[in-house]
Amino acid sequence: MVRDDLLMIPGPVKLHERIIKAMSSQMISHRSRDFEEVFEYCKNAIKPLFGTSGDIAIISGSGTAGMEAAVASFSKVKKITVVDNGKFGERFAKIGARYTEVDHLRFEWGSSVDLGKVEESLANGSEAIAFVHNETSTGILNPAREIAKIARKYDALVIMDGITSVGGDEVRMDEWGIDVAVVGSQKCIGAPPGLAAVAINERAWDFYSESVPYYLDLRAYVKKAESNQTPYTPAVPLFLAFAEALRIIEEEGIENRIERHRKFARATRVWAENAGLELFPALNEHSSYSNTVTAIKMPDGIADRDLRGTLREEYGITISGGQEHLKGRIFRIGHMGNVTKRDLVATLSAIEDILLRKNAVKPALHAAMEELG
């Protein structure tokens, strides 16, 4: 099995050696003081990344489990507005439909959210809104602060998928008025996949519904978290890894980390533009390019396997393609988590090398390196 690959996808991300070491330990009981100390550290260390002083639930499960726990636990609403401008927005709509009526605001993948339509939906009697902050399927950063502001005008509950923004970009739940937000362990936080943390503000509990799946009932997680435990057996090695990843973030400092993510994203975009490539997202006055993943249109005449296959075989670097109908139309470079300047330069160089052979780009590496400083 190949073991020296470099992952440059929007999660799971490359693990820091310290995180691998933390995970590589003999099992401890999940009811022991040792585990409780690990849990307590995770619970407290993650709050500043969400920008909240609210409750924290940590579920052994993927980000999708976290999204569903958030929607289902707070589903005492007659209608929820779901903002969908990519794969994960669409997923929110599918999840929402299992619990309540969904006003499904569809925008073409890659396009920006029309805030007028958001306001219209809320004015029409939605009591909650769910949206994706950073949509990795298209490389766009949706305007969280603005969406929350509109929702608050209508007293709607605000649920945010921060799976690929928390820990890598600015998230200020309390300040922005986000009631519930979700993060996945394997994205900007840089831990292995398998945990989802959900942050919950006091106000969300007014929307609590007992018609929630037993395993995804956030009330049970929050109640147990008071004594630094989990309601069901946790994935212990993943908690050990998660704690170490959070320690690394604490050492780097969240502000520095966000600035690093932004710099890596700028360098990737500068490279793409100078190379003659086109960024995929269509921005409007409220949206931005993602700082954690860059989505680029595939140059004419280049097949997905020419670029990504060769990159993998020749360089041992894995990047992502497009999902669903975007397959073959875009490629996506993840630059989140504990990715280094070295990793990013290697990735851009390798892509440039492969596309130069096909005369599909112009040399642009120095522009990127200048941006990286």
Added chain:
Amino acid sequence: MVRDDLLMIPGPVKLHERIIKAMSSQMISHRSRDFEEVFEYCKNAIKPLFGTSGDIAIISGSGTAGMEAAVASFSKVKKITVVDNGKFGERFAKIGARYTEVDHLRFEWGSSVDLGKVEESLANGSEAIAFVHNETSTGILNPAREIAKIARKYDALVIMDGITSVGGDEVRMDEWGIDVAVVGSQKCIGAPPGLAAVAINERAWDFYSESVPYYLDLRAYVKKAESNQTPYTPAVPLFLAFAEALRIIEEEGIENRIERHRKFARATRVWAENAGLELFPALNEHSSYSNTVTAIKMPDGIADRDLRGTLREEYGITISGGQEHLKGRIFRIGHMGNVTKRDLVATLSAIEDILLRKNAVKPALHAAMEELG
């Protein structure tokens, strides 16, 4: 942090060094061929442990997630009978109540299931039954084959929690007529906690309900499993560990492994009886003592912390206490997974040492060692 503890609880269990090594690796993409190979191996290697040729779903989540996925995915029934003679039977009832009407057959914790009552409930119009095969909270093995036989008379769907029997005791789904069964990674299989595998026979799909939580929808898992993938990002390190644990089982041979578990259980019981201790479960003609965990009544005058606290502090061995109202009334020794003869002898010796100081037992180690051979 203490790192040299020996876990002798009914899961999570001590990890074999090979499993720790397998887990300690750089991240791979969950959409890579490498991951698919790992998934395919797990999917196929686990079937003989369930005794089935049916479908396999592997969920990133605890055993409880697997129990809920099983109940919720196949909840197209107007009533389900739930057999409850311990904590996990009770959990099945709580889960079932979120999806359909439950006929909750309560038996005192530690007592055996009355099959007459099971038949009565099914005759009264239940279309499904859920029960726990090996109830770790009380150390009893419920009569799976007999329960399934009765259920089949009434064409009811049979859902079995095999979380602490599959991989350590005899399970023959296809032969016994079990339609859906669940196992957890951290029990007899000996991997870390965080995965639940669900085995599904063809017949179960007649009971499929779309009113199932998105994350726990077994149809999505089984569909993706055809191409050796998972519907949502899997806990990759746990799959690597799970595969290695299954390789170890394959090398030992499942029949040898079951025989080892039975021998360890017999030795523990022989020790307890010779020491003058009383086993907790009250058997009837259909039940047996568990082969994966032994529950023993706490001797008079011994507090939970005297025994378990001292064992932990002096010997670095963790065993379990009683749960809920059994707290302080019983103690439980897990002897499942990759536990060795050395581990078991050390545990029984240490317990005997501590209880001898309190004049609460008679020396009985040699009887146990004779049984171990």
